Amino acid sequence: MKVILVSYTSNAEAMLVLAKQTRLLNSSVIDRLGKILTMNKEERKKELEYAFGSISSAWEFVQYIFFLEGVSRAFTHQLVRHRVGFSFAQQAMRIAVMEDFNYYFPEDILSDKSAYDEVVEVLDHIKQAYSRLLKIGIKPEDARGILPTNVLTNILVSCNLRSLSTLLEIRLCYRVQGEFRDVARDMRKEVLKVHPRFEQVLRPFCLRYWRCRFPTKAQHCPIFNDPEFSAHLVGEGGVPDAERERYLVEKWTRLTEKEEE
């Protein structure tokens, strides 16, 4: 799987501030943009804090386009459930001949030889049957029905900062299937390379609102079960102070990076 950030709003901070300040605008937009672009670091920081702490419609003026390469159809089916602020373009199995398809093996199947062998045997069988169907004149759009859900595909995804923030809130959670969490982690990583100051709105739900959405189902969650995090997520723990928050977010980031290895 590979996440490529193909395109993004290059002057994103200025666009965010401009979108926020438009409500006050009674002079030339060019003058206002000029003022925003020449703000000092402190002024810019204050404006961004306001943009992130108030109504999030201004975030919709920052755009991202990702190419997700070698992801499963099972994943893309989940991805396209995100309806608001997203556009998708996907490789068509109706047209492409998929005789040499690749397959996504989840971690638990990869680490269990008998499960792995079982899957490989079925895949061989599917490949042969798919080829035979094409040979006797069945169209790819009809033969594709026997391909596995984890067949690999590519998808182009366009979204804005607001919709991305909502997706990451949901999909960086440990309740989410591994492949989606991996993609969400890499989308976040790619965006932070170009827009590091947007980190505060690119987190899982628990690290944004300091509460777990699924406390009764969190028995395997490494965050919920870590005393340093649970001190804030369980009971009356509440929001950590800024220094503690930074420490916990860094700890969470390290944890997700370890999973990547």
Ligand SMILES: Cc1cc2nc3c(=O)[nH]c(=O)nc-3n(C[C@H](O)[C@H](O)[C@H](O)COP(=O)(O)OP(=O)(O)OC[C@H]3O[C@@H](n4cnc5c(N)ncnc54)[C@H](O)[C@@H]3O)c2cc1C
């Ligand atoms: C752990 C997990 C398990 C899941 N299990 C299932 C399952 O078993 N079956 C299943 O069908 N799906 C399942 N889903 C998918 C889930 O129900 C959502 O479809 C998916 O997460 C997209 O989220 P969303 O609707 O918030 O996103 P979007 O569609 O992008 O919407 C973003 C936000 O816009 C607002 N919004 C969007 N549409 C409307 C609307 N029509 N009316 C009012 N407000 C709206 C909401 O505030 C919403 O949160 C699961 C998701 C997860 C993470």
